[in-house]
Amino acid sequence: MRVGGQVLSLGRGTMVRLDDIWRGIVVALAYYVAARIALVVGTLPGTSFAPFWPPNIVLLCALVFAPPARWWVFLLAAFLAHAAFEWQIGADAPQLSLAFFANSLVAGVNALAVRRLIRRPPWFGSLRKTSIYVAAAGFVAPAIGALAGGFVPILGGSGMADYPLFWAQWYAANALAGITLGPLALILVSEGMRPFKPAPPALQVEAAVLALVLAAVCAAVFNVHDARGANALAAVLLYAPLPIVIWAAERFGVKGASAAIFAVATVLVWRTLQGPPLFAAGTPEGNVLAVQVLLVGLTVPVLLLGSSIDETRSAERSTRESEVRMASAAASANIGLWHYDIASDAFWGSEACRALFGFPRDAPFARELFLAAIHPGDRATVTQAFRIALRSGQSIAIEFRVGSGEGDARWIQVRGQAHCDEAEVPVRVSGVFIDVTARKAAEAEAELQRRELAHLTRVSMLGELSGTLAHELHQPLTAILSNAQAAQNMIAAGRINVADVRDALADIVQEGHRAGEVIHRLRKLLRKDEGRVEPVELGELVRSTLRLLHGELVSRNVKVKIQLADRLPQPLGDPVQLQQVLLNLMMNAMEAMSAVPADRRVLTVRSRPADRGIELTVADRGRGIPAGDQSTIFQPFYSTKEHGLGLGLSICSTIVKTHGGELVLTNNREGGATAIMRLPAPAAQVEVQDDPDRRGQEVLGLSR
């Protein structure tokens, strides 16, 4: 507490702050007033002993809120007040000092317990804290203090034989004050240190009504009891304020409980000391002790009840706050929170969910509405994902469209997790909806550009091959033309052999088909693909690509070896894009072998089943990949060729990746390089035969 900062020196290094002096004065005054109040409430007949002793609570508050190094200030202040008070009522110095020592012991032990074990306010915020306080203030501290306090009457001349009674009186007086006034005082002082926040008017009214009712009940009950004397219902009537006290605890927590308890305790003690006996104990001391025991018995459970209510409320409040925080964070990130309760079949979605699905703000987020909003094409997928999550507890992570799907469709990602009960049975699914429309649009845009680029590189590759391709077309055209002119010759010669003409025409038809196929293959490659996905027969793809490259293979004098596994699983993909990859790999292989002797120019194409898919390799016996190029070879615009754009392998790699596979290039041990394309494929319906004898093997190139 360095606020104020003014410091007085009291010599010998002891420092006292100006603040502390003011606080000391306040504590002294409060102590004195509390002692006076104790006197008003009443003392035991014939002694100055007050069975309800509030000044200790003043000291307790001072010690709890002051650091132990400053305790001496408040102890001194309290002692002065104590001495002044006791002096007035005629106590002598030894008695007065011992009494103060006993009181300080109670307050000190209690304050230490609060500071060490509860540490910081709210002092009664949880059942645990209140239990600690009750144990300290209601039992341990007064019991210890009473060990000293019991000697005060003996100092005053009483016999040692009564020490247990004196101990009990001291104990009860301090314990009663500790648990009835202590909580209220501590709460008020700690709240008084915070800015005042007025309670809602309704609550204020309720508090006032409660206080009135409590006062009325107290007055009525004790007076009724008084009027009828020791009646059979006495004990029961003593508990009449209990419902009101519980009401206070229920509505106002530990604060209400302690205030009500304090009121009841004060009235009851006052009534016991001032009025006719409530109990049939015989002696006033016995009566007072009975009241004290009654009050302690009443207070402890009510305080615990109040604090557990506070604890529950604050837990609820923090849950609510965290929910609000989460919802607002989720809403600002455009994330909708949802959960589905299996037992009640109830579907709940946050405000943001309604916005995501385009529901009105006040519409309930019902399951039917949710399902109806999903694009018809995705509905089954979503239902299936939820069903799996509910059945097996798996998490949900899918994306689906919302809306009719014509232009205005939004993409929503749903993530969810099933929550299980103790028996591992899913009881609840909860998760988030995230609007991923923008990401989807960007992905679609990127995909479109990738396809454009793939198409462009395909066209440029075919440009490189134009000579060869023209040759491929010229072959059947030559055959057609020659056959037709031969037939003309036959007719012109006038000696028509029908069989000869038929043969010529048959050849024309066959060659016509052949030319058509060449054009068909070209058209397929030149076409802009729409990203079709279909099962791809790899063997056919390899053979068709080799037919396309036939002229190039012949003119480059490259032999081709094909080893294709039978009945391979068919990867799903775009045949045109995959053919582009093959074409590129084969052209690279041919290019790589242009400098090696003709008898070494062998291109080997192999296919075989691989882990959950297929593997297709294109191997050459060329110069291999230069050592430093391994990492850069797939980068765009990197080329080892003189006229290469450097896009081929980069595009190939991208294409294979979008098919969920990978493209790897390695150097062969015996020279040359091998490109390995791995593609995932659904398991083949027929068991794959890996018997080498059953593998198709063809040699292409020299014979046709």
Place this chain on the structure above:
Amino acid sequence: MTQTDEDKKFSVFLVDDDAGVLRALSRLVRTAGYDVVAFDSPQAFLDRHDPAVPGCAIFDLAMPGIDGLQLQAALLEKGVARAVIFVTGKGEIPDSVRAIQNGAIDFLTKPVDAQGLLRAIRRAHERDAHVRATREEMDALHALVEKLTPREYEVLTHVIAGRLNKQIAGDLGTVEKTIKVHRGRMMDKMGVRSVAELVRLADKVGIQPYRPVCTDTLISLKVNSTLGASAK
């Protein structure tokens, strides 16, 4: 496209690795009246082709293993003077230049037009006939020259040099009468009546007239002229 007896004897050797094209070209050439021998690979042609048969060859340029140009070179290396026509699907200028430099008749691009092809075949036929006729005549002349004795051959070179019998006798160190006998036999063997005719024949065969130089020249001249004749 009528067929003549001469055409009948002329064969066209077709080499193409494309079965469809080979069949079609064979049919076209056959219906135009030529004998056709088709080979589906260059190696088959090299193995089975008979250079003695009159005719021409049509090579596809791009073939696996041995391409058309290599095939032409292989023929030249073997000393086979076969008229060659190229057909190609690509038609690249460097290839066509090389082909023509090596004596190809024509370099046709696919799809080949029948007229162009047959025109090329006719040109090949003409050249083949000419080459063959020239060679026959030369062969006959050489045969005549071969029959001469060394002395008669010496006399011949002197006669075509325009020298008189008396001069020749002087050059060869003999009498005029002996020269007269040699000369008469020589003229008989060569089948000529006049010196003018002899000079024409000698020129065709490439026999150089005598020049009064050292005698070594005479022998070397004879060797050269013989080689030159067979190479033509």
